Amino acid sequence: MDEGRQTTEPSTGLQPGSTSQAAASILRPSSPVRIVSLLTDFGQADAYVGIMKAVILARAPRARLVDLTHEVPPHDIARAAFLLYTAAPYFPPGSVHLAVVDPGVGSRRRPIAIATERAFYVGPDNGLFTYVLARDPLRAAVELREPRFRLTPVSDTFHGRDIFAPAAAHLASGGELGDLGPPVSDLVRLPPLRLEVSGAAIQGAVLHADRFGNAITSIGPLAWEGEHLVLAAPGGPLRFSAASAVVEVGGERLRGIQHTYANAAPGALIALVGSHAHLEIALREGSAARYLNLGPGDPITIVYAP
Known part of the structure; x- marks a missing residue:
């Protein structure tokens, strides 16, 4: 895969403090219980994955957790993006996909949550969601800034626990995307697959x-x-x-x-x-x-x- 310079997408026209009307149906779910899938490069030798699950269940005890994989090669954003692309269509509408392959953790890269026509995605803004967005149109995206949906203090090295897991739990409980932070419209994209x-x-x-x-x-x-x-x-x-x-x-x-x-x-x-x-x-x-x-x-x- 060509892993050249990442790009950003054109503006969606979202205004600060607003959410997309086109996303209203998915932002206001009919059922308060959602599936949360998890995809990481954390492996199984350490407690990282279990800790993220504990945070989600503490805030959304009725959530149903599904492990996609935790064996993505370390820091391989492109591999993770493709695996998510292959798996997401098989989940029911309204599922929450939490993906953490985050070599830029603690840097200026943004933590984000996204609503598409079929699902929510939570993770770092580093191109992880490039391929799913090519098939499942973007409806709204926010930066995860709201302190109510973070653990405190926030670690500089484990945003999966302190930022992404609480945000996924909020969405899994039926919360609205707009509660999590201000809209963003310039998501990072990986280069297209070579074809x-x-x-x-x-x-x-x-x-x-x-x-x-x-x-x-x-x-x-x-x-x-x-x-x-x-x-x-x-x-x-x-x-x-x-x-x-x-x-x-x-x-x-x-x-x-x-x-x-x-x-x-x-x-x-x-x-x-x-x-x-x-x-x-x-x-x-x-x-x-x-x-x-x-x-x-x-x-x-x-x-x-x-």
Whole structure:
């Protein structure tokens, strides 16, 4: 993944002291009980995750907590942003997603909470919510400044406990986004995932390898239409034959894009559309990332025929 300079989004037109009328339905929930998902790079060896859960439950005892993952590689904002993007659509509307991958903790980076058409997001303003906002339109965002929704004193190194967890608890209890602080309209964004179409080639990059060593790429979303694939490309939908496509990655050329891992023999490389609707490179019952020495940012190309 290209991790170049971060950018900010255009103003949403929110005025200080106001909230978006378009967000009114989600800011005033019909049910006071919400799911809170947690995604961090804290790991499981320390008590950080448990402490955050304790803070949430102390303030919102009826909240339902779901661990997405706490094994994001330390400080890997781009990986966390993609994982959140893949998981958020499966939660019920009105869920609260608390994400803390925060190498800038204690700096001038802002703590924020966001309302979209489907959900709330709470975490640092460092690009974590870039990809979910590309699919789930922003309705309102605030900076977490209100002292009532912070622990005191606030640590310079654990905002997950002292700022983000109390804010998530407030939203999980049915509180309004606007209670948490003033509106903001210039959220930090990561660069777009690499996806380029030129001639008869689609170019992307490896994003990360999952636990099985499958290399997840930026080429997607992809949808099956019979034995053809349709790519949601920047210039519009692109339809091509899956069987005749050639995937070039890590010095290998793989003919055809498959439906599932079982389409390859044990020990063979395979290109397929994974469960996130993105192109994956796998090694049947092995690690494609290790075998091909693939890492984030490595190029991948599909040469296709209509």
